[in-house]
Amino acid sequence: MDLLTIGGLVVAFCAVFLANWLGGGEIVLLLNLPSAIIVIVGSVGAALVQSSAEDAIKALKMLRWAFFPPQFHLVFARETISRLSAKARRLSVLSLESDIKALNNRFATRALQMAVDGTEPDVFADRLHEEAMRVHERKSNYIGFLESVGSYAPTLGIMGSVLGLIQAMANLDSPEALGHGIAVAFVSTFYGQGFANLIMFPLCRKLTGYVDAELLLNQLYIDGIHGIAIGKHPQRLELELDGYE
Structure with a gap:
Protein backbone atom coordinates (compact mmCIF):
# COMPACT_ATOMS: atom_id res chain seq x y z
CA MET A 1 0.00 0.00 0.00
CA ASN A 32 -23.69 17.94 2.90
CA LEU A 33 -24.81 14.71 1.21
CA PRO A 34 -26.83 16.31 -1.64
CA SER A 35 -23.78 18.36 -2.62
CA ALA A 36 -21.59 15.27 -2.64
CA ILE A 37 -24.09 13.40 -4.79
CA ILE A 38 -24.45 16.10 -7.43
CA VAL A 39 -20.68 16.63 -7.68
CA ILE A 40 -19.38 13.05 -7.57
CA VAL A 41 -22.22 11.16 -9.24
CA GLY A 42 -22.90 14.00 -11.69
CA SER A 43 -19.23 14.22 -12.73
CA VAL A 44 -18.98 10.47 -13.29
CA GLY A 45 -22.21 10.54 -15.30
CA ALA A 46 -20.99 13.39 -17.50
CA ALA A 47 -17.70 11.57 -18.13
CA LEU A 48 -19.58 8.39 -19.07
CA VAL A 49 -21.35 10.27 -21.87
CA GLN A 50 -18.04 10.88 -23.67
CA SER A 51 -16.53 7.46 -22.98
CA SER A 52 -17.20 3.76 -23.47
CA ALA A 53 -18.28 1.40 -20.72
CA GLU A 54 -15.09 -0.64 -21.12
CA ASP A 55 -12.82 2.40 -20.73
CA ALA A 56 -14.80 3.58 -17.70
CA ILE A 57 -14.60 0.20 -15.94
CA LYS A 58 -10.89 -0.20 -16.63
CA ALA A 59 -10.24 3.39 -15.55
CA LEU A 60 -11.95 2.80 -12.22
CA LYS A 61 -9.94 -0.41 -11.78
CA MET A 62 -6.74 1.53 -12.46
CA LEU A 63 -7.46 3.74 -9.46
CA ARG A 64 -6.17 0.98 -7.20
CA TRP A 65 -2.69 1.67 -8.61
CA ALA A 66 -2.71 4.92 -6.64
CA PHE A 67 -2.99 2.96 -3.39
CA PHE A 68 -1.40 -0.35 -4.43
CA PRO A 69 1.18 0.73 -7.02
CA PRO A 70 2.76 -1.71 -9.48
CA GLN A 71 6.49 -2.22 -9.26
CA PHE A 72 8.68 -1.43 -12.27
CA HIS A 73 12.26 -2.29 -11.36
CA LEU A 74 14.52 -0.86 -14.05
CA VAL A 75 17.70 -1.85 -12.22
CA PHE A 76 16.56 -5.47 -11.98
CA ALA A 77 15.62 -5.41 -15.67
CA ARG A 78 19.07 -4.13 -16.66
CA GLU A 79 20.70 -6.82 -14.52
CA THR A 80 18.52 -9.46 -16.17
CA ILE A 81 19.47 -8.27 -19.66
CA SER A 82 23.14 -8.23 -18.69
CA ARG A 83 22.92 -11.81 -17.43
CA LEU A 84 21.13 -13.00 -20.57
CA SER A 85 23.56 -11.13 -22.80
CA ALA A 86 26.57 -12.74 -21.11
CA LYS A 87 25.00 -16.19 -21.43
CA ALA A 88 24.17 -15.67 -25.11
CA ARG A 89 27.72 -14.44 -25.73
CA ARG A 90 29.18 -17.48 -24.00
CA LEU A 91 26.84 -20.05 -25.56
CA SER A 92 24.24 -18.81 -28.07
CA VAL A 93 20.89 -17.09 -28.31
CA LEU A 94 19.26 -20.53 -28.48
CA SER A 95 20.57 -21.26 -24.98
CA LEU A 96 18.23 -18.59 -23.62
CA GLU A 97 15.13 -20.68 -24.31
CA SER A 98 15.21 -22.02 -20.76
CA ASP A 99 15.09 -18.43 -19.42
CA ILE A 100 11.92 -17.38 -21.24
CA LYS A 101 9.42 -18.56 -18.63
CA ALA A 102 11.40 -16.92 -15.81
CA LEU A 103 10.90 -13.43 -17.25
CA ASN A 104 8.13 -11.62 -15.41
CA ASN A 105 7.23 -9.27 -18.25
CA ARG A 106 5.11 -10.16 -21.25
CA PHE A 107 7.10 -7.98 -23.65
CA ALA A 108 10.38 -9.49 -22.48
CA THR A 109 8.92 -12.98 -22.82
CA ARG A 110 7.66 -12.38 -26.34
CA ALA A 111 10.83 -10.63 -27.45
CA LEU A 112 13.07 -13.40 -26.16
CA GLN A 113 10.82 -16.09 -27.66
CA MET A 114 11.00 -14.36 -31.05
CA ALA A 115 14.77 -14.02 -30.75
CA VAL A 116 15.16 -17.71 -29.93
CA ASP A 117 12.83 -18.63 -32.82
CA GLY A 118 15.08 -16.75 -35.21
CA THR A 119 12.78 -13.82 -35.99
CA GLU A 120 14.57 -10.89 -37.61
CA PRO A 121 15.64 -8.67 -34.67
CA ASP A 122 14.55 -5.39 -36.28
CA VAL A 123 11.16 -6.90 -37.16
CA PHE A 124 10.25 -8.08 -33.66
CA ALA A 125 11.71 -4.95 -32.06
CA ASP A 126 9.63 -2.61 -34.24
CA ARG A 127 6.50 -4.71 -33.76
CA LEU A 128 6.83 -4.89 -29.98
CA HIS A 129 7.70 -1.18 -29.66
CA GLU A 130 4.50 -0.34 -31.54
CA GLU A 131 2.49 -2.65 -29.30
CA ALA A 132 4.06 -1.15 -26.17
CA MET A 133 3.05 2.31 -27.38
CA ARG A 134 -0.52 1.12 -28.02
CA VAL A 135 -0.72 -0.28 -24.49
CA HIS A 136 0.56 3.04 -23.17
CA GLU A 137 -2.02 4.98 -25.22
CA ARG A 138 -4.86 2.74 -24.02
CA LYS A 139 -3.96 3.22 -20.38
CA SER A 140 -3.50 6.95 -20.97
CA ASN A 141 -7.06 6.99 -22.30
CA TYR A 142 -8.25 5.35 -19.08
CA ILE A 143 -6.53 8.08 -17.12
CA GLY A 144 -8.14 10.61 -19.46
CA PHE A 145 -11.53 9.35 -18.33
CA LEU A 146 -10.59 9.98 -14.69
CA GLU A 147 -9.27 13.43 -15.58
CA SER A 148 -12.56 14.25 -17.30
CA VAL A 149 -14.39 13.30 -14.09
CA GLY A 150 -12.23 15.84 -12.26
CA SER A 151 -12.68 18.49 -14.94
CA TYR A 152 -16.48 18.28 -14.73
CA ALA A 153 -16.57 18.43 -10.92
CA PRO A 154 -16.14 22.24 -10.51
CA THR A 155 -18.93 22.91 -13.00
CA LEU A 156 -21.23 20.43 -11.26
CA GLY A 157 -20.31 22.17 -7.99
CA ILE A 158 -21.49 25.49 -9.40
CA MET A 159 -24.71 23.87 -10.58
CA GLY A 160 -25.25 22.49 -7.09
CA SER A 161 -24.72 25.95 -5.65
CA VAL A 162 -27.27 27.43 -8.05
CA LEU A 163 -29.81 24.80 -7.02
CA GLY A 164 -29.09 25.56 -3.37
CA LEU A 165 -29.55 29.29 -3.94
CA ILE A 166 -32.87 28.66 -5.66
CA GLN A 167 -34.01 26.80 -2.58
CA ALA A 168 -32.59 29.49 -0.31
CA MET A 169 -34.49 32.22 -2.18
CA ALA A 170 -37.68 30.46 -1.19
CA ASN A 171 -36.92 31.50 2.41
CA LEU A 172 -36.60 35.25 1.87
CA ASP A 173 -39.08 35.86 4.66
CA SER A 174 -36.73 34.14 7.15
CA PRO A 175 -33.28 35.83 7.27
CA GLU A 176 -31.82 33.11 9.51
CA ALA A 177 -32.96 30.31 7.22
CA LEU A 178 -31.84 32.32 4.20
CA GLY A 179 -28.31 32.75 5.58
CA HIS A 180 -28.02 29.08 6.43
CA GLY A 181 -29.34 28.10 3.00
CA ILE A 182 -26.80 30.29 1.20
CA ALA A 183 -23.96 28.83 3.27
CA VAL A 184 -25.03 25.30 2.44
CA ALA A 185 -25.46 26.20 -1.24
CA PHE A 186 -21.82 27.20 -1.60
CA VAL A 187 -20.74 23.87 -0.14
CA SER A 188 -21.37 22.37 -3.58
CA THR A 189 -18.75 24.69 -5.09
CA PHE A 190 -16.36 23.68 -2.33
CA TYR A 191 -17.02 20.00 -3.06
CA GLY A 192 -16.49 20.50 -6.78
CA GLN A 193 -13.15 22.23 -6.34
CA GLY A 194 -12.01 19.85 -3.63
CA PHE A 195 -13.00 16.68 -5.50
CA ALA A 196 -11.17 17.86 -8.61
CA ASN A 197 -8.02 19.43 -7.16
CA LEU A 198 -7.48 17.43 -3.99
CA ILE A 199 -8.47 13.99 -5.25
CA MET A 200 -8.91 13.36 -8.97
CA PHE A 201 -6.14 15.45 -10.54
CA PRO A 202 -3.39 14.39 -8.08
CA LEU A 203 -4.37 10.73 -8.45
CA CYS A 204 -4.32 11.06 -12.23
CA ARG A 205 -0.84 12.57 -12.14
CA LYS A 206 0.36 9.64 -10.05
CA LEU A 207 -1.23 7.10 -12.41
CA THR A 208 0.37 8.85 -15.38
CA GLY A 209 3.77 8.38 -13.75
CA TYR A 210 3.14 4.64 -13.34
CA VAL A 211 1.98 4.25 -16.94
CA ASP A 212 5.09 6.08 -18.20
CA ALA A 213 7.30 3.88 -15.99
CA GLU A 214 5.66 0.76 -17.42
CA LEU A 215 6.36 1.93 -20.97
CA LEU A 216 9.98 2.64 -20.08
CA LEU A 217 10.41 -0.84 -18.60
CA ASN A 218 8.86 -2.50 -21.66
CA GLN A 219 11.10 -0.51 -23.99
CA LEU A 220 14.15 -1.44 -21.94
CA TYR A 221 13.39 -5.15 -22.29
CA ILE A 222 12.66 -4.85 -26.02
CA ASP A 223 15.84 -2.89 -26.77
CA GLY A 224 17.90 -5.13 -24.51
CA ILE A 225 16.76 -8.37 -26.13
CA HIS A 226 17.12 -6.79 -29.56
CA GLY A 227 20.74 -6.03 -28.66
CA ILE A 228 21.25 -9.64 -27.59
CA ALA A 229 19.71 -10.91 -30.82
CA ILE A 230 22.04 -8.85 -33.03
CA GLY A 231 25.07 -9.93 -30.99
CA LYS A 232 26.03 -6.73 -29.19
CA HIS A 233 28.83 -7.05 -26.68
CA PRO A 234 27.40 -7.32 -23.12
CA GLN A 235 29.40 -4.32 -21.87
CA ARG A 236 28.31 -2.13 -24.77
CA LEU A 237 24.70 -3.21 -24.29
CA GLU A 238 24.92 -2.46 -20.58
CA LEU A 239 26.20 1.05 -21.29
CA GLU A 240 23.37 1.69 -23.75
CA LEU A 241 20.73 0.53 -21.28
CA ASP A 242 22.08 2.75 -18.51
CA GLY A 243 20.06 5.55 -20.09
CA TYR A 244 16.86 3.85 -18.89
CA GLU A 245 16.31 5.31 -15.45
Whole structure:
Protein backbone atom coordinates (compact mmCIF):
# COMPACT_ATOMS: atom_id res chain seq x y z
CA MET A 1 0.00 0.00 0.00
CA ASP A 2 1.23 3.48 -0.90
CA LEU A 3 1.08 5.33 2.42
CA LEU A 4 2.23 8.53 0.70
CA THR A 5 -1.03 8.71 -1.28
CA ILE A 6 -3.13 8.20 1.82
CA GLY A 7 -0.99 10.60 3.83
CA GLY A 8 -1.19 13.26 1.14
CA LEU A 9 -4.99 13.06 0.99
CA VAL A 10 -5.23 13.22 4.78
CA VAL A 11 -2.92 16.25 4.96
CA ALA A 12 -4.81 18.07 2.20
CA PHE A 13 -8.23 17.58 3.77
CA CYS A 14 -6.96 18.30 7.29
CA ALA A 15 -5.51 21.59 6.04
CA VAL A 16 -8.87 22.60 4.59
CA PHE A 17 -10.92 21.64 7.63
CA LEU A 18 -8.36 23.14 10.02
CA ALA A 19 -8.39 26.45 8.13
CA ASN A 20 -12.18 26.45 8.25
CA TRP A 21 -12.15 25.78 11.99
CA LEU A 22 -9.52 28.45 12.72
CA GLY A 23 -11.61 30.92 10.75
CA GLY A 24 -14.57 30.29 13.00
CA GLY A 25 -16.50 28.14 10.55
CA GLU A 26 -18.60 25.20 11.59
CA ILE A 27 -17.36 21.82 10.37
CA VAL A 28 -20.91 20.52 10.14
CA LEU A 29 -21.72 23.06 7.43
CA LEU A 30 -19.13 21.41 5.18
CA LEU A 31 -20.87 18.03 5.41
CA ASN A 32 -23.69 17.94 2.90
CA LEU A 33 -24.81 14.71 1.21
CA PRO A 34 -26.83 16.31 -1.64
CA SER A 35 -23.78 18.36 -2.62
CA ALA A 36 -21.59 15.27 -2.64
CA ILE A 37 -24.09 13.40 -4.79
CA ILE A 38 -24.45 16.10 -7.43
CA VAL A 39 -20.68 16.63 -7.68
CA ILE A 40 -19.38 13.05 -7.57
CA VAL A 41 -22.22 11.16 -9.24
CA GLY A 42 -22.90 14.00 -11.69
CA SER A 43 -19.23 14.22 -12.73
CA VAL A 44 -18.98 10.47 -13.29
CA GLY A 45 -22.21 10.54 -15.30
CA ALA A 46 -20.99 13.39 -17.50
CA ALA A 47 -17.70 11.57 -18.13
CA LEU A 48 -19.58 8.39 -19.07
CA VAL A 49 -21.35 10.27 -21.87
CA GLN A 50 -18.04 10.88 -23.67
CA SER A 51 -16.53 7.46 -22.98
CA SER A 52 -17.20 3.76 -23.47
CA ALA A 53 -18.28 1.40 -20.72
CA GLU A 54 -15.09 -0.64 -21.12
CA ASP A 55 -12.82 2.40 -20.73
CA ALA A 56 -14.80 3.58 -17.70
CA ILE A 57 -14.60 0.20 -15.94
CA LYS A 58 -10.89 -0.20 -16.63
CA ALA A 59 -10.24 3.39 -15.55
CA LEU A 60 -11.95 2.80 -12.22
CA LYS A 61 -9.94 -0.41 -11.78
CA MET A 62 -6.74 1.53 -12.46
CA LEU A 63 -7.46 3.74 -9.46
CA ARG A 64 -6.17 0.98 -7.20
CA TRP A 65 -2.69 1.67 -8.61
CA ALA A 66 -2.71 4.92 -6.64
CA PHE A 67 -2.99 2.96 -3.39
CA PHE A 68 -1.40 -0.35 -4.43
CA PRO A 69 1.18 0.73 -7.02
CA PRO A 70 2.76 -1.71 -9.48
CA GLN A 71 6.49 -2.22 -9.26
CA PHE A 72 8.68 -1.43 -12.27
CA HIS A 73 12.26 -2.29 -11.36
CA LEU A 74 14.52 -0.86 -14.05
CA VAL A 75 17.70 -1.85 -12.22
CA PHE A 76 16.56 -5.47 -11.98
CA ALA A 77 15.62 -5.41 -15.67
CA ARG A 78 19.07 -4.13 -16.66
CA GLU A 79 20.70 -6.82 -14.52
CA THR A 80 18.52 -9.46 -16.17
CA ILE A 81 19.47 -8.27 -19.66
CA SER A 82 23.14 -8.23 -18.69
CA ARG A 83 22.92 -11.81 -17.43
CA LEU A 84 21.13 -13.00 -20.57
CA SER A 85 23.56 -11.13 -22.80
CA ALA A 86 26.57 -12.74 -21.11
CA LYS A 87 25.00 -16.19 -21.43
CA ALA A 88 24.17 -15.67 -25.11
CA ARG A 89 27.72 -14.44 -25.73
CA ARG A 90 29.18 -17.48 -24.00
CA LEU A 91 26.84 -20.05 -25.56
CA SER A 92 24.24 -18.81 -28.07
CA VAL A 93 20.89 -17.09 -28.31
CA LEU A 94 19.26 -20.53 -28.48
CA SER A 95 20.57 -21.26 -24.98
CA LEU A 96 18.23 -18.59 -23.62
CA GLU A 97 15.13 -20.68 -24.31
CA SER A 98 15.21 -22.02 -20.76
CA ASP A 99 15.09 -18.43 -19.42
CA ILE A 100 11.92 -17.38 -21.24
CA LYS A 101 9.42 -18.56 -18.63
CA ALA A 102 11.40 -16.92 -15.81
CA LEU A 103 10.90 -13.43 -17.25
CA ASN A 104 8.13 -11.62 -15.41
CA ASN A 105 7.23 -9.27 -18.25
CA ARG A 106 5.11 -10.16 -21.25
CA PHE A 107 7.10 -7.98 -23.65
CA ALA A 108 10.38 -9.49 -22.48
CA THR A 109 8.92 -12.98 -22.82
CA ARG A 110 7.66 -12.38 -26.34
CA ALA A 111 10.83 -10.63 -27.45
CA LEU A 112 13.07 -13.40 -26.16
CA GLN A 113 10.82 -16.09 -27.66
CA MET A 114 11.00 -14.36 -31.05
CA ALA A 115 14.77 -14.02 -30.75
CA VAL A 116 15.16 -17.71 -29.93
CA ASP A 117 12.83 -18.63 -32.82
CA GLY A 118 15.08 -16.75 -35.21
CA THR A 119 12.78 -13.82 -35.99
CA GLU A 120 14.57 -10.89 -37.61
CA PRO A 121 15.64 -8.67 -34.67
CA ASP A 122 14.55 -5.39 -36.28
CA VAL A 123 11.16 -6.90 -37.16
CA PHE A 124 10.25 -8.08 -33.66
CA ALA A 125 11.71 -4.95 -32.06
CA ASP A 126 9.63 -2.61 -34.24
CA ARG A 127 6.50 -4.71 -33.76
CA LEU A 128 6.83 -4.89 -29.98
CA HIS A 129 7.70 -1.18 -29.66
CA GLU A 130 4.50 -0.34 -31.54
CA GLU A 131 2.49 -2.65 -29.30
CA ALA A 132 4.06 -1.15 -26.17
CA MET A 133 3.05 2.31 -27.38
CA ARG A 134 -0.52 1.12 -28.02
CA VAL A 135 -0.72 -0.28 -24.49
CA HIS A 136 0.56 3.04 -23.17
CA GLU A 137 -2.02 4.98 -25.22
CA ARG A 138 -4.86 2.74 -24.02
CA LYS A 139 -3.96 3.22 -20.38
CA SER A 140 -3.50 6.95 -20.97
CA ASN A 141 -7.06 6.99 -22.30
CA TYR A 142 -8.25 5.35 -19.08
CA ILE A 143 -6.53 8.08 -17.12
CA GLY A 144 -8.14 10.61 -19.46
CA PHE A 145 -11.53 9.35 -18.33
CA LEU A 146 -10.59 9.98 -14.69
CA GLU A 147 -9.27 13.43 -15.58
CA SER A 148 -12.56 14.25 -17.30
CA VAL A 149 -14.39 13.30 -14.09
CA GLY A 150 -12.23 15.84 -12.26
CA SER A 151 -12.68 18.49 -14.94
CA TYR A 152 -16.48 18.28 -14.73
CA ALA A 153 -16.57 18.43 -10.92
CA PRO A 154 -16.14 22.24 -10.51
CA THR A 155 -18.93 22.91 -13.00
CA LEU A 156 -21.23 20.43 -11.26
CA GLY A 157 -20.31 22.17 -7.99
CA ILE A 158 -21.49 25.49 -9.40
CA MET A 159 -24.71 23.87 -10.58
CA GLY A 160 -25.25 22.49 -7.09
CA SER A 161 -24.72 25.95 -5.65
CA VAL A 162 -27.27 27.43 -8.05
CA LEU A 163 -29.81 24.80 -7.02
CA GLY A 164 -29.09 25.56 -3.37
CA LEU A 165 -29.55 29.29 -3.94
CA ILE A 166 -32.87 28.66 -5.66
CA GLN A 167 -34.01 26.80 -2.58
CA ALA A 168 -32.59 29.49 -0.31
CA MET A 169 -34.49 32.22 -2.18
CA ALA A 170 -37.68 30.46 -1.19
CA ASN A 171 -36.92 31.50 2.41
CA LEU A 172 -36.60 35.25 1.87
CA ASP A 173 -39.08 35.86 4.66
CA SER A 174 -36.73 34.14 7.15
CA PRO A 175 -33.28 35.83 7.27
CA GLU A 176 -31.82 33.11 9.51
CA ALA A 177 -32.96 30.31 7.22
CA LEU A 178 -31.84 32.32 4.20
CA GLY A 179 -28.31 32.75 5.58
CA HIS A 180 -28.02 29.08 6.43
CA GLY A 181 -29.34 28.10 3.00
CA ILE A 182 -26.80 30.29 1.20
CA ALA A 183 -23.96 28.83 3.27
CA VAL A 184 -25.03 25.30 2.44
CA ALA A 185 -25.46 26.20 -1.24
CA PHE A 186 -21.82 27.20 -1.60
CA VAL A 187 -20.74 23.87 -0.14
CA SER A 188 -21.37 22.37 -3.58
CA THR A 189 -18.75 24.69 -5.09
CA PHE A 190 -16.36 23.68 -2.33
CA TYR A 191 -17.02 20.00 -3.06
CA GLY A 192 -16.49 20.50 -6.78
CA GLN A 193 -13.15 22.23 -6.34
CA GLY A 194 -12.01 19.85 -3.63
CA PHE A 195 -13.00 16.68 -5.50
CA ALA A 196 -11.17 17.86 -8.61
CA ASN A 197 -8.02 19.43 -7.16
CA LEU A 198 -7.48 17.43 -3.99
CA ILE A 199 -8.47 13.99 -5.25
CA MET A 200 -8.91 13.36 -8.97
CA PHE A 201 -6.14 15.45 -10.54
CA PRO A 202 -3.39 14.39 -8.08
CA LEU A 203 -4.37 10.73 -8.45
CA CYS A 204 -4.32 11.06 -12.23
CA ARG A 205 -0.84 12.57 -12.14
CA LYS A 206 0.36 9.64 -10.05
CA LEU A 207 -1.23 7.10 -12.41
CA THR A 208 0.37 8.85 -15.38
CA GLY A 209 3.77 8.38 -13.75
CA TYR A 210 3.14 4.64 -13.34
CA VAL A 211 1.98 4.25 -16.94
CA ASP A 212 5.09 6.08 -18.20
CA ALA A 213 7.30 3.88 -15.99
CA GLU A 214 5.66 0.76 -17.42
CA LEU A 215 6.36 1.93 -20.97
CA LEU A 216 9.98 2.64 -20.08
CA LEU A 217 10.41 -0.84 -18.60
CA ASN A 218 8.86 -2.50 -21.66
CA GLN A 219 11.10 -0.51 -23.99
CA LEU A 220 14.15 -1.44 -21.94
CA TYR A 221 13.39 -5.15 -22.29
CA ILE A 222 12.66 -4.85 -26.02
CA ASP A 223 15.84 -2.89 -26.77
CA GLY A 224 17.90 -5.13 -24.51
CA ILE A 225 16.76 -8.37 -26.13
CA HIS A 226 17.12 -6.79 -29.56
CA GLY A 227 20.74 -6.03 -28.66
CA ILE A 228 21.25 -9.64 -27.59
CA ALA A 229 19.71 -10.91 -30.82
CA ILE A 230 22.04 -8.85 -33.03
CA GLY A 231 25.07 -9.93 -30.99
CA LYS A 232 26.03 -6.73 -29.19
CA HIS A 233 28.83 -7.05 -26.68
CA PRO A 234 27.40 -7.32 -23.12
CA GLN A 235 29.40 -4.32 -21.87
CA ARG A 236 28.31 -2.13 -24.77
CA LEU A 237 24.70 -3.21 -24.29
CA GLU A 238 24.92 -2.46 -20.58
CA LEU A 239 26.20 1.05 -21.29
CA GLU A 240 23.37 1.69 -23.75
CA LEU A 241 20.73 0.53 -21.28
CA ASP A 242 22.08 2.75 -18.51
CA GLY A 243 20.06 5.55 -20.09
CA TYR A 244 16.86 3.85 -18.89
CA GLU A 245 16.31 5.31 -15.45
